[in-house]
Amino acid sequence: MEAVFPELTGTAREVTLLFPRAGSPGPRDSSIGGPLLWPAAEPWPMCAEPDHYKPLDPPVGPEPVAMVPVVQLYARDVPGLVFPAGTDLLQILWCPLVHEDGRYAARPSLHWRGTAPTAAGALAGEPPRPHTAYEEFLPRPCTVSPTPAVEYPHWDMPAGLGERLDERFQALQEERGHGYFDVATTQQSKVGGYPGWTQPPSWPDCAGCGTRMEHLLSVTATEPDAGRWLPLDDRDHRREGAGADPAAADSFGHGMNLGDLGGMYFFVCRGCPDTPYTHRYDC
Ligand SMILES: [Zn+2]
Ligand SMILES: [Zn+2]
Known part of the structure; x- marks a missing residue:
């Protein structure tokens, strides 16, 4: 060039x-929209913003909304990604509703972790799912x-x-x-x-x-x-x-x-x- x-x-x-393709990734896999390796001791992120809405739908209501997994990347899979010291796992979740914060989009939460300590106390059951979501921000599970x-x-x-x-x-x-x-x-x-x-x-x-x-x-x-x-x-x-x-x-x-x-x-x-x-x- x-x-x-x-x-x-x-x-x-x-x-x-990343080339995401619909599939069945597990918590030990890098994924988009797949299950996360999540520490059982850490509460699942919930979004309680008062300005939630879904376009063309009724107002969402006051109950907090469970965030959904969007990205999980293990350092072993993405050598080009620089991890902060002591971490080798990147996770991004977001609240799958629209936020009137000037961006009018889902609101993310980003987490850097160490795989070994996280795996030692990993959440065994299913995490909460959002009681409502805007499908434009709701990913299907994909391998990468x-x-x-x-x-x-x-x-x-x-x-x-x-x-x-x-x-x-x-x-x-x-x-x-x-x-x-x-x-x-x-x-x-x-x-x-x-x-x-x-x-x-x-x-x-x-x-x-x-x-x-x-x-x-x-x-x-x-x-x-x-x-x-x-x-x-x-x-x-x-x-x-x-x-x-x-x-x-x-x-x-x-x-x-x-x-x-x-x-x-x-x-x-x-x-x-x-x-x-x-x-x-x-x-
Ligand atoms: Zn939200
Ligand atoms: Zn700075």
Whole structure:
């Protein structure tokens, strides 16, 4: 990429693509929407926000809502993910209702843990389920296939560079049949790299130190069903004739619309104590 477009030098980022597929992950597996390895001594997160609502539905009522598992990643599965000292397990849950906090989305809760102490006192039964939920924020259980790659900026292209390169991007498309955005950028659930924005970027600054936060991971509504980023195994299933498996396409992704095919983006500050985090949402 940089041989063709030297202007992009320095913008490459390592990313781990997750490729969620509907399945039956267990608490000892990395997953999206799967069961968590949860410490029995720690209360399950409940959301008691007074401003809960589900669009087009009656008000939710005052009872607290159980959060739902969204992401679980073990360090062994995602070598590119930097864990805070003493931890090797990342979990994200969220309240599957809309919050009127300016984002109008599910509200997340993020946890870094050590696997060994957590497993020693793990919750044995089923955790609480939300008494009500907005299905756009309710994932189905998915296995993940973390896959390292290198990507270049899409929405995060340095100011003016996209315009300068646009003509050459089009020439590439005509000459080789694929474009820069198809082969060099990704818009799917991933760890690291560039956020999978579907709208202009909205990078957060850390509330503690004021510096721009680091993109931790993105959970997006869409997964590639064609092109460079479609895994070879899935390509076989999607071909006509022998080996074709229509059900394979139905297994793609966690099933959440996230508004109008948007995404949730998680950010951390590694310079402040306890690795503070925040999120952004677009659709
Ligand atoms: Zn809530
Ligand atoms: Zn900070």
